Amino acid sequence: MFARSSRTVFSTVLALALTACAAPTTPTQQATATATVPGASASVQPISQLASWNAGSNRDRIVDFVRRVTTPGSPDFVAPVDRLAVFDNDGTLWAEKPQYPSVFFYFDRIRELAPANPTWRDDKVLRAIIDRDDAALANISIPDILRIATLAETGVSQEEFRAYATRWLATAKHPVLGRPYTQLVYQPMLELLDYLRANGFKTYISTGAFEELTRVLAPVYGIAPEQVIASRWKMRFETTSEGTRVVRLPEVDFYNNTANKPVSIEQFLGRRPILTVGNSDGDLGMMAYTADRKGPSLAILIDHDDAAREYQYTAGAERVVTQATQRGWVTVSMRRDWRTVYPPAR
Amino acid sequence: MFARSSRTVFSTVLALALTACAAPTTPTQQATATATVPGASASVQPISQLASWNAGSNRDRIVDFVRRVTTPGSPDFVAPVDRLAVFDNDGTLWAEKPQYPSVFFYFDRIRELAPANPTWRDDKVLRAIIDRDDAALANISIPDILRIATLAETGVSQEEFRAYATRWLATAKHPVLGRPYTQLVYQPMLELLDYLRANGFKTYISTGAFEELTRVLAPVYGIAPEQVIASRWKMRFETTSEGTRVVRLPEVDFYNNTANKPVSIEQFLGRRPILTVGNSDGDLGMMAYTADRKGPSLAILIDHDDAAREYQYTAGAERVVTQATQRGWVTVSMRRDWRTVYPPAR
Numbered sequence: 001m002f003a004r005s006s007r008t009v010f011s012t013v014l015a016l017a018l019t020a021c022a023a024p025t026t027p028t029q030q031a032t033a034t035a036t037v038p039g040a041s042a043s044v045q046p047i048s049q050l051a052s053w054n055a056g057s058n059r060d061r062i063v064d065f066v067r068r069v070t071t072p073g074s075p076d077f078v079a080p081v082d083r084l085a086v087f088d089n090d091g092t093l094w095a096e097k098p099q100y101p102s103v104f105f106y107f108d109r110i111r112e113l114a115p116a117n118p119t120w121r122d123d124k125v126l127r128a129i130i131d132r133d134d135a136a137l138a139n140i141s142i143p144d145i146l147r148i149a150t151l152a153e154t155g156v157s158q159e160e161f162r163a164y165a166t167r168w169l170a171t172a173k174h175p176v177l178g179r180p181y182t183q184l185v186y187q188p189m190l191e192l193l194d195y196l197r198a199n200g201f202k203t204y205i206s207t208g209a210f211e212e213l214t215r216v217l218a219p220v221y222g223i224a225p226e227q228v229i230a231s232r233w234k235m236r237f238e239t240t241s242e243g244t245r246v247v248r249l250p251e252v253d254f255y256n257n258t259a260n261k262p263v264s265i266e267q268f269l270g271r272r273p274i275l276t277v278g279n280s281d282g283d284l285g286m287m288a289y290t291a292d293r294k295g296p297s298l299a300i301l302i303d304h305d306d307a308a309r310e311y312q313y314t315a316g317a318e319r320v321v322t323q324a325t326q327r328g329w330v331t332v333s334m335r336r337d338w339r340t341v342y343p344p345a346r
Numbered sequence: 347m348f349a350r351s352s353r354t355v356f357s358t359v360l361a362l363a364l365t366a367c368a369a370p371t372t373p374t375q376q377a378t379a380t381a382t383v384p385g386a387s388a389s390v391q392p393i394s395q396l397a398s399w400n401a402g403s404n405r406d407r408i409v410d411f412v413r414r415v416t417t418p419g420s421p422d423f424v425a426p427v428d429r430l431a432v433f434d435n436d437g438t439l440w441a442e443k444p445q446y447p448s449v450f451f452y453f454d455r456i457r458e459l460a461p462a463n464p465t466w467r468d469d470k471v472l473r474a475i476i477d478r479d480d481a482a483l484a485n486i487s488i489p490d491i492l493r494i495a496t497l498a499e500t501g502v503s504q505e506e507f508r509a510y511a512t513r514w515l516a517t518a519k520h521p522v523l524g525r526p527y528t529q530l531v532y533q534p535m536l537e538l539l540d541y542l543r544a545n546g547f548k549t550y551i552s553t554g555a556f557e558e559l560t561r562v563l564a565p566v567y568g569i570a571p572e573q574v575i576a577s578r579w580k581m582r583f584e585t586t587s588e589g590t591r592v593v594r595l596p597e598v599d600f601y602n603n604t605a606n607k608p609v610s611i612e613q614f615l616g617r618r619p620i621l622t623v624g625n626s627d628g629d630l631g632m633m634a635y636t637a638d639r640k641g642p643s644l645a646i647l648i649d650h651d652d653a654a655r656e657y658q659y660t661a662g663a664e665r666v667v668t669q670a671t672q673r674g675w676v677t678v679s680m681r682r683d684w685r686t687v688y689p690p691a692r
Contacts, residue, residue: 081570158612202572215616224427225616226548235612237605237631243638244631246612259583266504266592267578268614270561270571285583285590292589 049195052188052339059337061330062192065298069274070199076296080200084273086229086265086286087193089207089214091279092302093221094185095174097311101181102209103145105168107137109152112164126151150250153210154233157245165216179345182220187343189277193221196275204229204273206264208257208282229264231256261286277302284320291327299329306334309341395541398534398685405683407676408538411644415620416545422642426546430619432575432611432632433539435553435560437625438648439567440531441520443657447527448555449491451514453483455498458510472497496596499556500579503591511562525691528566533689535623539567547621550575552610554603554628575610577602607632623648630666637673645675652680655687 053059068076069083090096110120110129120126125144128136140148153161173180193203204227207214211230218228234249256264262285265273276283276290279302287299301324304313314321324331334341399405414422415429436442456466456475466472471490474482486494499507519526539549550573553560557576564574580595602610608631611619622629622636625648633645647670650659660667670677680687 081565084572158616162617202570211613211616219427224548226430226614228616232613235609237608237635239634244608244635246608246635262583262590262592263581266581267557268572270504270557270574271508288585289583289590289592 049198050188050191052191054337054339056337058330058332062298062300065275065296066196066199069296078274078296082271082274083196083199083201084204084269084271085196085201085275085277086204086206086269086273086290087189087276088278088280088283088286089205089217090209091304092277092283093189093205094181094217095177095310096279097304097313098176100209101174101184102149102213103140104172104175105165105213106145106148106152108168108172109164110148113151146252149210153212154248154250157247158212158235159245161248162212162216165213169213169216179342182217183343183345185220185343186338187340188338190221190343192277193223197222201275203227204269206256206261206286207231208255229256229268257282259285262289265289272297274298276300278320279304280317281319282316284323287320287329288323291329299324299327301329301331303331303333305336306338306341308335310334395544396534396537398537400683400685402683404676404678408644408646411621411642412542412545415642424620424642428617428620429542429545429547430550430615430617431542431547431621431623432550432552432615432619432636433535433622434624434626434629434632435551435563436555437650438623438629439535439551440527440563441523441656442625443650443659444522446555447520447530448495448559449486450518450521451511451559452491452494452498454514454518455510456494459497492598495556499558500594500596503593504558504581505591507594508558508562511559515559515562525688528563529689529691531566531689532684533686534684536567536689538623539569542621543568549573550615550619552602552607552632553577554601575602575614603628605631608635611635618643620644622646624666625650626663627665628662630669633666633675634669637675645670645673647675647677649677649679651682652684652687654681656680 050059050063068074069078071077087093090100090102094101107129110126114120114126114130121130124136125140125148127133129148156164169181174184177184196203203221203223205214205218205221205223206229208231211228211232214230215225215228218225232253234251234253236247236249238245238247254260254264258281261283265286272293273286273290274293274296275298276287277300278284278287287301290297291299301317301320303321304311304317306312321331323329332338396405396409414420415424417423433439436446436448440447453475456472460466460472460476467476470482471486471494473479475494502510515527520530523530543549549567549569551560551564551567551569552575554577557574557578560576561571561574564571578599580597580599582593582595584591584593600606600610604627607629611632618639619632619636620639620642621644622633623646624630624633633647636643637645647663647666649667650657650663652658667677669675678684
């Protein structure tokens with residue numbers, strides 16, 4: 001463990017970008033990774049794979065799109081190599097309310113590190129985290145979340161931090177929903193990911209959260225760690241007497257949200273996806289970038305309209321809801337389109 | 347096409363990093379991409395796949411390593427998801443002498459853009475490029491190459507630039523070696539890439555060159571564009587009346603060489619590769635990072651010792667040659683280990 005610089009000044013741009021959407025976020029479980037196979041399957045897999053999706057026009061549009069891009073000779077046929085599907089994570093693949101899981105992750109990490117950092121008790125926010133003062137934390141500000149994230153996530157090597165994230169995801173439970181974080185993933189989305197891969201798609205996550213926790217979570221979705229695009233810290237390569245390591249520095253290198261999501265798609269994938277799924281204004285850029293592709297494309301918006309089984313909210317999604325309506329994107333209703341929300345409890 | 351800012355100041359760090367290794371570099375051809383399949387093949391493929399490799403201890407060590415990591419029950423068994431192999435490009439997968447192909451690519455691009463930029467003739471270096479004054483260009487400086495690269499590569503959208511790179515690679519010939527650039531790839535390395543993929547490896551390129559030309563070239567190696575890690579420009583997402591686009595800005599965002607190669611491995615892959623291949627001091631960082639992995643790993647150095655069929659040089663590889671010897675890495679002799687260098691002319 002290295003000296004940790006306690007207060008990092010984040011750029012105004014970053015703070016503004018964060019304020020524009022909602023709050024940070026993230027991730028979960030170490031399982032056996034299923035590497036995705038961008039194979040050349042020509043025949044569309046049966047709809048039975050989408051068992052948790054109710055029949056209806058939204059499911060039909062998804063299946064019809066997959067049929068068109070995978071049918072050789074179809075004017076909309078897309079070669080397997082270009083069947084890239086990009087999914088937002090928080091609120092799209094797993095629950096993001098009442099707070100992003102990554103924020104709870106930061107809190108737990110702060111509590112783990114607190115004994116070695118006694119001066120943290122002098123800080124009001126840190127003290128509230130250490131003392132589990134939920135009332136004081138209910139309205140934690142974005143700058144405070146970023147400050148906490150820096151303390152929680154940086155100053156250690158990639159491998160040290162990955163080990164912590166792996167351990168956390170394997171053992172932590174969501175303080176409000178009471179489930180392990182790995183069971184806060186949406187069952188219908190697990191099926192959609194499988195369905196796409198069975199049809200030769202390569203599936204990616206693009207998240208505003210920082211990268212390691214999302215990468216540790218990714219195998220739950222059948223996604224390999226290298227198919228996660230995320231926010232990231234600056235890093236430094238070091239050679240020591242014990243070997244080499246890459247250390248996480250307390251400065252944001254890239255904040256993967258809003259207008260940066262299309263940029264990181266170009267950095268990582270080098271072309272437009274043909275399918276993208278999101279749920280908030282932070283995803284609007286990559287959804288528009290996908291929808292503007294020359295050739296077939298499908299943009300899907302997840303609408304949190306299920307107060308009974310999950311949450312009902314549109315805050316932070318106002319612009320993307322309008323765009324989805326105007327441009328005829330698929331707007332999935334959690335309440336009407338999903339037979340179940342979460343996987344069966346394990 | 348957008349306004350191009352003609353002179354960009356590169357950071358001292360970047361210039362120093364470049365000076366420390368050699369010169370910039372890059373890429374080649376649009377073919378049908380073969381997406382790599384990180385499958386779970388359990389049995390090792392026959393050595394006959396390595397037809398252009400002479401029998402000997404180097405080939406034996408490669409085959410033995412692949413056998414160990416793919417044999418279930420072997421103490422060195424590595425799950426397919428972690429079978430990541432990372433290859434440098436220039437001088438490792440294709441020829442980098444007498445000049446990096448990407449420099450010739452910049453020159454051609456400058457000549458294409460020159461008619462629309464008449465003031466370029468007032469600049470000594472640009473005039474030499476436009477007039478094909480090879481003598482004047484023989485010792486072009488690193489800062490000048492970077493300046494030229496900025497003019498050649500930025501100020502346009504990703505898609506406009508990709509279209510140019512695709513066209514160039516399909517038509518250009520190397521001015522000295524006389525072959526299309528796509529035939530300057532090393533036949534034994536094509537076989538090694540295939541051999542690894544047949545054994546469940548996922549193959550990546552990590553190059554100091556900028557990303558797009560390498561991505562257009564990647565299918566020649568059977569590598570999908572998203573499996574290329576490279577230097578990159580800053581980019582900006584824009585929404586216009588004609589839709590969305592990502593524009594290449596005249597400022598280097600990341601220079602993927604030396605100590606940055608392990609950093610981008612963490613950014614893109616999120617863990618150490620188990621196999622890496624390089625040929626210069628610019629690759630030493632990622633080779634050490636791979637060799638220091640807990641568990642089996644193999645670092646391979648390509649030694650350019652073949653004056654008759656390719657080139658003979660160690661300049662820019664002094665440190666990695668020493669390390670390879672001290673640490674017992676595989677040092678491949680192009681002269682002794684390779685039956686042929688280039689693929690049959692097409």
